[in-house]
Amino acid sequence: MDLFTRYMGLDLRNPFIASASPVSEKLDAIRRLEDAGAAGVVLFSLFEEQVRSETEALERWGTAGADSHGEAASYLPKPDAYDVGPAEYLELIRRAHEAVDIPIFGSLNGVTDEGWTGFAADMQQAGAAGIELNVYYIPTEMYRTGRHVEEQYLDVLRAVRSSVTIPIAMKIAPYFSSIASMAGELDRTGVDALVLFNRFYQPDFDIENRRVVPSVELSRPDEIRLPLMWIAILYGRLRASLAATTGVHGPNEAIKYLMAGADVVMTTSALLREGPSFLNRTVAQMTAWMERKGYSSLKQLRGCMSHESVEDPTAFVRANYIRTLGSHQPTGSW
């Protein structure tokens, strides 16, 4: 079975990429992902705030009490001698790049223009095959319009585009007023891939202690529908590659995404839960399914259920919405 695919101009042996997660924090795990069949690995996200808060913490708490008492000019060894910053992350890219044959993508979650461009350039230099920009931004200000938000994405892309030559993917949120328009603008601005979609972690309340608690839940298979729809709609209309993320828990979700038109599928939750063997199994099961259906290559499969390929494109739009609503009949005691 020919599972080869092309993503952001890179040839991959299959469409499975391990997406940004704590799994990729260790070199050994990256090796095991390659062995299990991953065609690429997006490293865990480098958060600019983390680097900055580390810097600030070192500055603030590492020098607290300095030069204020005769017995102690400071309380910790000189912080000047310490190399704070994304050094550890860049070192991982460097070592992973040397250790495996599959492409390693850096994942960057920036805050400032300088953070985006500076760290992106550092990642390229360290040997990243591409960069995934993880724009995690919740506009809470009442004066900020949708256009402001869109501009922010485009600004980030422009800034990073000007600082690196390797391909750039952008992981975006589904909360644009017009996703298609936004995708088109990003495409024209030079993005090499769109990763659909970023899942914003929504905090929970602990009502006993009256605290806001961070809540991270792994994705479920039924969450694929939103990205599935938009990949199907966008397929064939962009220069950029399309990556599907969220909800890939087995061959079925992967097949659906590919049918919708994804160039690659990314998986996190299942890997976290099952370990690298998930990839072996899923690739094998998908291959078996494709053989059963008579496919000989991924090319044949990709996009076969996209907006432009299905019999009834209205299934993706409003007519379908009306039908869907109508299909729900009350089951409670009415």
Place this chain on the structure above:
Amino acid sequence: MRTILDGNEAAAWVAYRVNEICAIYPITPSSTMGELADQWASEGVPNIWGTVPRVVEMQSEAGAAGAVHGALQTGALTTTFTASQGLLLMIPNMFKIAGELTPAVFHVAARSIAAQALSIFGDHSDVMAVRTTGWAMLCSGSVQEAHDLALIAQSSTLESRIPFIHFFDGFRTSHEVSTIEMLSEDQVRAMIADELVYAHRARALSPDHPVIRGVAQNPDVYFQARETVNPFYDRTSAAVQGAMDRFAALTGRQYRLFDYFGAPDADRAIVMMGSGAGTARETVEYLNERGARVGVVQVHLFRPFSAADLLAALPETVRAIAVLDRTKEPGGAGEPLYQDVVTAFAEAQASGARRTVPAIVGGRYGLSSKEFTPAMVRAVLDNLSATQPKNHFTVGITDDVTHTSLPWDPAFVIEDPERAGCIFYGLGADGTVGANKNSIKIIGETAAGHAQGYFVYDSKKSGSRTVSHLRFGPRPIRSAYLVQRATFIACHQFSFLDKVDMLREATDGSVFLLNSPFGPDEVWDALPGPVQETIVRKRIRLYVIDANAVAAEAGLPGRTNTIMQTCFFALSGVLPADEAVGRIKDAIRKTYGRKGRELIDRNFAAVDQALARLHEVVVPATAAGHALPPTVPADAPAFVRDVTAAMIAGRGDDLPVSALPADGTYPTATSKWEKRNVSDEVPVWLPEVCIQCGNCALVCPHAAIRARYYESAALGSAPEGFASAPLSGRGFPNLRYTLQVAVEDCTGCALCVEACPARSLEAAGVRAINMAPKAPVLERERRNFTYFETLPENKPDDVEASLVRGAQYLTPLFEFSGACAGCGETPYLKALSQLFGDRLLVANATGCSSIYGGNLPTTPWSVNRDGRGPAWANSLFEDNAEFGLGFRLSLDKHHDEAIELLGALDPLLPVGLGREIVDAPQATPSEVDRQRARVERLRAALATLDDRRARRLLTLAEHLVRRSVWIVGGDGWAYDIGYGGLDHVLAAGRNVNILVLDTEVYSNTGGQASKSTPRGAVAKFAAGGKGGRKKDLGLMAVAYGDVYVAQIAMGASPQQTLDALIEAEAYDGPSLVIAYSHCIAHGLDMRQGLSQQKLAVDSGHWPLYRYRPAAGARTRPEFLLESQPPSVPLTAYAYNEIRYRMLRFTNADEAKRLMDLAQQDVLQRQGVYRAMADRYPPAAVRGQGVPGSQVEAPSRVAEPTLAS
């Protein structure tokens, strides 16, 4: 190469390069030398032979000396760095090393020895105490000399085989930053002859050519053998001068054993050594330019003392000599240098080498870094002009008791007019000192300039004041005293204006830069009258900037340093402003370059804004400001008013000898008189939200939160705005509760807020106690606290003192210390003082707790309304357990003797009183109180008896009341330097209680690793990460079987803390309580100190337990493991602290390796403890099981704790 260094670095730089092994141990002011050696080794910096010296920290200076001795005996070039008591601990090995003719150099930042008091400051008491050891003694008087003579000492020791102490003045030289010419590696290499190194190595112990050394000798040969070394000593001074001459050929800097400066035909001369010689030289030159004929001999080589060279150095014309010693030898014929000089002349005359001998007098100066100024030099020289010069004088103080002191004229100031003198008043935390060090670097590294910086710190660790004294000029600066004529003065904290006379040194037309919340148009009216008056009189140009606002706007809240530094350059004219700004920015780039661009940008913005927001104030012609507030209130005790207040106000130098106690005894309870107002934010209580749990009062490190309940009728006389609430709990309808904040004593740490479990129903972020700006509540809360203090004290027996909720009502007898804001140690001491304060004796090891606990001017150990309170003493660092055991022995002996006398006098006493006293239970506070009443009856009865035994019993009767002896210290003491003694005291079986305030590091000296430092943490002396596991002190003590042992962490379980302290005290035998104390040296947001303690417990790093030996009704021991098995990984605790995170930046692999091992340590220890708990289960488990966390939900707070 010209550079800027302090004396410690200047000496250590050389020492590190010419040695193979450094055995180190921290002690102020020498610690930096060891720290640098450790840091260089961890960074792989090689010595001149291209190999990285091995640096090893020992458990004490005695241990360091032993290791040095051993390393020398086996052929390695070895050194150490020390001072003061540390040097004394080395004495036994020093005799050995010298006796065996072993080349070595110890570098000493000379410091006072603890006598009537400890002092960290500089004089020659320590080095003079080792002058009989046979070591050569080479003295440096400046930073440059500390650098140069470090090398000359090493070269000389190799040649002479006599070991050398190379010493320089603590602080004045060790901490002065100054422009110096650095040696090159080539120059260092050229001074060290490899064949002498090989000769040293050839003498090493080796089984390939075995010898025996350290034999025992008998009367037949010891004496002769002792005399064998004479030729080596005879050759040493020539070896040193030879090394000095070779050094001069290499560097152009010529030194002599005795350097003479002054008139070739001088009639009067001073002989002295150390930094004061620079001041003397400067003064001599000044006087000679004005017609005098005076000179000064600076002694470099003190031992072996070369009389011939001294005589040769002094002009024949000198007819009077003053020998100045920076030490005191009570009862001696004179101080050491004086005696040597007298002897030299006497011998010269006796031998006929000299026909006449000048008049020679000796005097003391500069003890404990007392200022030594040109005025004092002139006073010494003037004394020599007298017909009968005063001998055995002092200079620099007013001795109105034995009248030794020479008068001096403070108006005699000779500062070089071409030199800029600048003084900066800053707050410890605001970075003023750091910025000034940076300014000195900027200026000193320019081609022409010379720069000097010296920094004066106060004795408090929180809210401390720093004063930076900077000089810049075209010529080398030898003035080893504070700036006396300032052309620029900066005040970085507006509130200091009311407290310090900071314009005293301002010259006419000088610049005064003020960081002010008031703008240029408003500031004048906010200035105190005396400040206004000085500004007008001296025509001072006043500038203001709101640096705090600029800093906040630049995203650097509280960091005003670069802003004030920029203003300094803009106003002082020391450098062209543009060049200075460029250099400041370069320095910022250099400092933060590796830490992130963001910080660079913020600092750049601060620099640019500083120039834009700096304004000159139009000074009116007259002064009309407010008067300065009194230093202490008028109702303070006489000693506090007359003596303490002078020290608080910075006028301690003016106190005469008669003002001070002769034996080092001071009153307690003085911290309350020093209202320091160090925090702009203070806690404010919301009675309606409060659940009266007592957590905040318990954890407050400065005892600034007090709780009391009282009859509601008392509110009738309360001031307006005095907050109260009905006392919670059933059955107390007429009682009110008040939580009162002493806002003037609060340091703003916010631990109370973090400890508060109660939250407002309306807004989840609001607690029962919240931080708020102080200014709006200051007056009200000051009144409220005064009133609160008048409410009746709640007595221990009226509350359930063993519960947190009850303990809050006990009056703390440890209050308002100078500890760091958010200190993790002081809450434990405060708890001790609350539980046992009225019968408490504390033996306190040297360290943080002895500094915040006993450093003048004011001290925190206090008294209750009856005048009773803890009696406190500090002996040394190394002997505290033994010191405390001594307390117990004495108390027990006096108790026993009192009982004996009671028996003997029984027939003469009221019937039954003796028996009653002997049999009285004294387990609870009320029982102790009743015993006190009985003893009072006894005293009254004894007073009526005319009986020698009765008079004797009167002096012992107080011992019939139970006493509580606590031996307190940090982990440096308990785990390391004092461990041998501690171990012995535990084994001795006596009823002493040992409290180890475990910060896992030598906190007081700046964070050096101890054996308590956990694996994987970075500390000084363990810059590469502590590789070994933390010592389990508790388990070692448990092994004795009959020692009560508890490990506690207040932040994790305040109840277990109280339980352990109470049990330990009640146990009639030795008790050891090890208390987790978060610390500024952990690199931690101190506000999170308590939650970090909880994480330490939850991660298994710090298991909570109590081991109760079999005693009394308990027939078998019990081991209560009181923390749950680890519920979070160690990293969840560790990586909240910079001390652990640092290693990830320098060596990620090593960080991971050590953290993995540390995690294994946790599991292994947990297994051991679990097995102990299973082996020794408690006979009966307390009702509530494991004590609750400090953040217990309201429903879990213990039920009403007031006794019914």
